[in-house]
Structure formats: structure tokens, C-alpha cells
Amino acid sequence: MSWAVLVLAGLVEIAWSQSIKPTENLTRPLPTLLCLALAAAAIRLLSKAMDGVPVGTAYAVFTGIGAAGAVTLGVVAGDDPVSAGRVAALAMIIGGVVLAKLA
Template sequence: MAWIVLVFSGLLETAWAVSLERSAGFSRPLPSVVFLITLVLSMLGLAYALREIPVGTGYAIWVGIGAVGTAVYGMAALGESASLARIACLLLVVAGVVGLKLFH
């Protein structure tokens, strides 16, 4: 269960990062509220998962999921560069996250 919560929390990290950008410095109310809710839920999920998963592994996986998710969202929805080099770097992050899970 801890691993499922950790993955979901990582996805929520992507949601709060995107909401933070959409809030335009907290000047837009709806994205600001979404940011706060997803931030709190993401942190609560991380805290829950870290009861069973070592902090180094759990935190690195949480950050990796959030970072890759946010970068992919940026490329898919915001027109950010999707160069081969960027995609290769994201695949390296994914490989690191998978490696941390496998060698936990």
C-alpha cells in the first residue's frame, strides 16, 4: 500500500507544480487553491509512505515521479522542447527511479 500511495503522491507533485505555474504568483484564485490542496495531499501521502519505505528511496522516487511528470506535461501541453536529448535525460531519471525500487 505504501508504494501505491507514494506513486500517487508523486503524481500529485506534478499537479501542484503545474497549479503553481498556473496560479501566476498566486494572483489567480482557482489554481492557487488547487496548488494548496494538491501540495498538502502530496506531502501527507509522502509522509504515510515513509512509514514503510526508507526516506532516501521514498523521497527520491517521489521527486523523480514529480519531476518527470511535470517535464512531460510541459512538453505535451505547454509546447516546451521535446528534443531527443531532453527525452533521453527523462528516461535516465525513470531508470533511476525503477532502479531504486528494484534494489530497495
């Protein structure tokens, strides 16, 4: 169950990362409230996942999911460039998350 909560925390972190830019440097009240709520939810879920997953592993997986998701969304939904280096980096992040789960 802790691993499922950890994956959910990572997914919420992806949403949180995408909610930062619309705040326009925290000057827009509603986007800022959403951003803060998503950040709090991600941290709460991460904290809960740490009940059953070691802290270092949980944090590494959490940030890995967030990073991979943010890069993927940037390429798919934004105008972030695709390059061999970015694809290789994404593959290494995903590989690290999988290895952390298996180890």
C-alpha cells in the same frame, strides 16, 4: 501498499507542479487555494508512504515521478521542446526510479 501510496504522491506532485503557473505568483485566490491543497496532499501522501519506504528512497522516487511527469506534460500538453538531451534525461530519471524500487 506504501509503494502504491508513493506513486500516488508522485502523481499528485505532477498535478501540483502544473497548478503553480495559474496562480500568477499566488495572486489569484482560487488557483492558489488549489495549488496549496495539492501541495499539502502530496506531502501528506509522501509522509504516509515513508511508513514503509525508507526516507531517502521515498523522496528520490517522489521527486523523480514529479520531474518526469512535469517534463512529459510540458512536452505533450505545453510547448516545451523535445530534444535528444531531454529524452535522455527523462529516461535516466525513470531508470533511477525503477532502480530505487528494485534495490
